[in-house]
Amino acid sequence: MKIILTHEVSGLGTAGDVVDVKDGYARNYLVPRGFAIRWTKGGEQDVAQIRRARKIHEIATIEQANEVKAKLEGVKVRLAVRSGDAGRLFGSVTQADVASAIETAGGPKVDKRRVELGAPIKTLGAHEATVRLHPEVAAKVNVEVVAA
Numbered sequence: 474m475k476i477i478l479t480h481e482v483s484g485l486g487t488a489g490d491v492v493d494v495k496d497g498y499a500r501n502y503l504v505p506r507g508f509a510i511r512w513t514k515g516g517e518q519d520v521a522q523i524r525r526a527r528k529i530h531e532i533a534t535i536e537q538a539n540e541v542k543a544k545l546e547g548v549k550v551r552l553a554v555r556s557g558d559a560g561r562l563f564g565s566v567t568q569a570d571v572a573s574a575i576e577t578a579g580g581p582k583v584d585k586r587r588v589e590l591g592a593p594i595k596t597l598g599a600h601e602a603t604v605r606l607h608p609e610v611a612a613k614v615n616v617e618v619v620a621a
Contacts, residue, residue: 474499475512477520480586481605482508489523538607541581545604545612548580553621556597562618566594571602571616594618 474496481487482503485494491512494503503509510516552574555563568588575583589603597618604612 476503476509477512477516477523478503478509479523480508483589483605487608488526489520491520535607535610538610541606542610542612544581545575545583545606545614548575548578548614550574550578550580550614550616552616552618554618556620560597560620562595562597564595566590566600566616566618568602571614574616575604575614 475491475493476499478486478488478490478492486492499509499511504511510519550571552566552570554566554570557563567585568590569585571588571590572583572585575581583604587605589605591601591603594600594616597620600616600618602614602616604614606612
């Protein structure tokens with residue numbers, strides 16, 4: 474099935490790309506979550522609009538991405554969340570939580586869709602998140618989750 478990506482999907486492409494995927498993957502995962510729309514002949518106008526919006530928000534060069542990476546890796550990110558006695562959280566820490574914590578810690582503004590967590594954060598302690606700044610540049614951010 475041919476689809477137009479509306480968000481960046483790891484291993485598949487970035488917003489505005491027209492890709493071919495298996496029918497079930499598109500129908501059951503990408504389209505319901507809003508990561509993609511079905512390709513139509515009129516969809517080419519959508520592709521142009523998505524690409525224009527992406528150019529505005531995207532870091533254009535590798536040099537800019539490396540500057541932002543240096544700022545991100547220098548920031549100490551602490552998240553205070555509610556937890557139980559055994560150190561387990563009530564819920565989990567999401568990409569949006571990490572993105573807002575980076576900004577509150579004095580780091581650059583990061584889009585939540587660019588934050589990747591290896592596994593859901595459900596315990597207190599130090600964890601690592603990856604921020605994809607450019608297709609070739611990714612920053613590792615250490616996130617310390619503490620009890621509120």
